[in-house]
Amino acid sequence: MWYQLRFPIKLTFAILLALLIGFHFNLETPRWAVMTACIVAGGTAFAAGGDPFSGALRHRGMLRIIGTFIGCLAALTIMIATIRAPVVMLLLCCLWAGFCVWLSSLIKVENSYALGLAGYTALIIVVSLDANGSVLLAPQFAVERCSEIIIGIVCAILADMLFSPRSIKQDIDRAIDGLLVDQYKLMQLCVAHGDKEEVDKAWTDLVRRTTALNGMRTHLMMESGHWQRADRRLRALNTLSLTLITQACETFLIQNTRQEYVPPQFHLFFEKPVENVADIHKRMKIMRRVITASGSKNTPVTVSNWVGAASRYLLLLKGIKTNSSISGMEEEVLDGEPVVKMRSAETRHALINGVRTFVATAVGSLFWLWSGWTSGSGAMVMLAVITALAMRMPNPLMMAKDFLYGMMVAIPLGALYYMVLMPATQQSMLLLCLCLGVMAFIGGILIQRRQIGTLGALVGTINILTLDNPMTFNVSAFLDNALGQAIGCFLALLVILLIRDTSKARTGRTLLNRFMYSAVAAMTTNQARRRENHLPALYQQLFMLLNLFPGDINKFRIALTLIIGHQRLRDADIPVNSDLSAFHKQLRHTADRVISAGSDAKRRHYFERLLAELAIYQEKLVHYEAPLSVTEPVQRLASMLKKYQTTLLQI
Structure with missing residues (x-):
């Protein structure tokens, strides 16, 4: 019961504390502090689907502070430069908002909030000052806005600290245990060469859970700097988990053509079921002795x-749970290969996001200036907020609908508070807190259930109540503000529907071609390049492919096969000579041209050229007497690229 009520109480406390501080210090617009507390606490919980973990609120709060300061500086710079040209000033703010949304779509999701906020903060400041006819007060307005937002963030963080913050550490401890057990079960399936669909389901689930565990690591570091050692171990554990998936699936693929690949003694060993990590620990001890006795020639390399990898996983697992000092053996595992980061594959998607924000706000600004529409400033604010924040979400249309539904509820709910309840509480701060506290508590219950429209309704209601100091109850101003908000939400939804995001197919093709490039680029004798760890980046892009095309198992199989090819070729004992080294460079150049080709005809031309070069490369390997461990994966890669040529080019 306490778990279910903890977040509503936390949200109510944050909102009421911001309200009391705002009125106590006679802030000009205390509603900004109240709204900030609501957005920081409520938005984090809505994204988490419940009470957020400790540290998540602090991280979101810091991002909001950073974004607000950047937005205020941008607003002041634009206003100083174009104070005599209002149209140019507003259009520059719209361009700034579009630029921030474009840039936020290219970085990590957890950090994109700051850039999105910086984009629409500048526009809100300029629009609000222009609507009130007080452009010359811009510096004062910017300082006041920053101060009120910081007060709201501090209130949200204080509420999180007081009401039993929920640590993610126990969830991580359970996750790493369950992940290893399921990794063992996947290896059992692959060694036994079980049903293909069952294997596909197992490895896709493990990819998702490994990605989720890496996200938990981020939350753990938000919680406290005390977890530095656990963070280092979890980074290495992420690579080890991906390695286990890769080796298990490669074992399955090799047995498609070589059924005798796994000797009988290993079949017998993996037939025995396991229940927990202790069972796996015992099995690994026996398995290491069996491998030592059998010798490398009689043991499959996978x-x-x-x-x-499982033994190293077990070594790190204990240290993560205890957060003890790092031993010398662990240090060797942690100081392994340098992890490579890949650039974003969503360049077109990011461009469409930026265009949506710029077009929506620019058209709204021009119409507002031309018509003199009194509700225009409120509509402009909602246009900027929704198009800036919704674009980075997995489903922007759903978030826009959430705000629109919320505003439909906010109008009657706000009218009840503004016209009936709040005028009756003017003589008592206690009654005002009770009224707003009831709304915040009920909203908190619905927000943690992810009830669509709840967050938009709560934020919209607080915004249209104005909460100025002193309070005035101008019904026409209230209706004007409420109507502007609702129309702004509708226009934002309309923009998302009209400017379609057609980048899905292009992003999917880019991802698959990058997997192809990584496999081709692994054919190298450069030791520095061979030491680079591409697995986390490759699986991150595989996870993106899973989200883009849910249920399309063929694309996932192609991607996984290319990842396996990359790992095998990276470890292959390729003969070292100048002829092969020069040909490796040529192969990488051709594969890169496949990715960067601007038309389907050019892409097909370079892909056919790559297939021809791979055929020549195989002849060179035979000429230089390369071992089977090199020729087999190259032949497998060439056959696979030829077989799935249509999918890789047209998706």
Whole structure:
């Protein structure tokens, strides 16, 4: 019961504390502090689907402070430069908002909030000052807005600290145990060469859970700097988990053509079921002795690699749970290969997001200036907020609908408070707190259930109540503000519907071609390049592919096969000579041209050229007497690229 009520109480406390501080210090517009507390606490909980973990509120709060300061500086710069040209000033603010949304779409989701906020903060400041005819007070307005927002953020963080913040550490401890057990079960399936669909379901689930565990690591670091050692171990554990998936699936693929690949003794070993980590720990001890006794020639390389990765996983697992000092053996594991980060594949998607924001706000600004519409400033604010924040969400249309539904509820709810309840509480701060506290508490219950429209209704109601100091009850101004908000939400939804995001197919093709490039680029004798760890970046893009095309198992199989090819070729003992080194460079150049080609005809031309070069490369490997561990994966890669040529080019 306490778990379910903890967040509503936390949200209510944050909102009421911001309200009391705002009125106590006679802030000009205390509603900004109240709204900030609501957005920071409520938005985090809505995204988490419940009471957020400790540290998440602080992280979101810091991002909001950073974004607000950047937005205020941008607003002041634009106003100083174009104070005599209102149209140019507003259009520059719209361009700034579009630029911030474009840039936020290219960085990590957890950090994009600051850039989105910086974009619409500048526009809100300029629109609000222009609507009130007080452009010369811009510096004062910017300082007041920053101060009120910081007060709201501090209130939200204080509420989170007081009402039992929920640590993610116990969830991580359970997740790493369950992940290893399921990794073992996947290896059992692959060694036994079980049903293909069952194997696909198992490895896709493990990819999702490994990605989720890496996200938990981020939350753990938000919680406290005390977890630095656990963070280092979890980073390495992420790579080890991906390695286990790769080696298990490669074992399955090799057995498609070589059923005798796994010797009988290993089949017998993996037939025994496991229940927990302790069982796996015992099995690994026995398995290491079996591998040592059998020798490397009689042990499949994928099985040997899997056992090694699982042993290192067990070593780090204990340290994560205890957060103890890092031993020398662990240090060797942690100081492994440098992790490579890949650039975003969503360049077109980011461009469409920026265009949506710029077009929506620019058209709204021009119409507002031309018509002199009194509700225009409120509509402009909602246009900027929704188009800036919704674009980075997995489903922007759903977030726009959430705000629109919320505003439909906010109008009657706000009217009840503004016209009936709040005038009756003017003589008592206690009654005012009770009225707003009841609304915040009920809203908190619905927000943590992700009830659509709830967050928009709560934020919209607080905004149209104005909460100025002193309070005045101008019904026409209230209706004007409420109507502007609702129309702004509708226009934002209309923009998202009209400017379609057609980048899905292009992003999917880019991702698959990047997997192809990584496999081709792994054919190198450069030791520095061979030491680079591409697995986390490759699986991150595989996870993106899973989200873009849910249920399309064929695309996932192609991507996984290319990742497996990358890992095998990276470890292959390729003969070292100048002829092969020069040809490796040529292969990488051709594969890169496939990705960067501007038309389907050019893309197909370079892809066919790549296939021809791979055929020549195989002849060179035979000429230089390369071992089977090199020729087999190259042949497998060439056959796979030829087989799925249409999918890789046209998706």
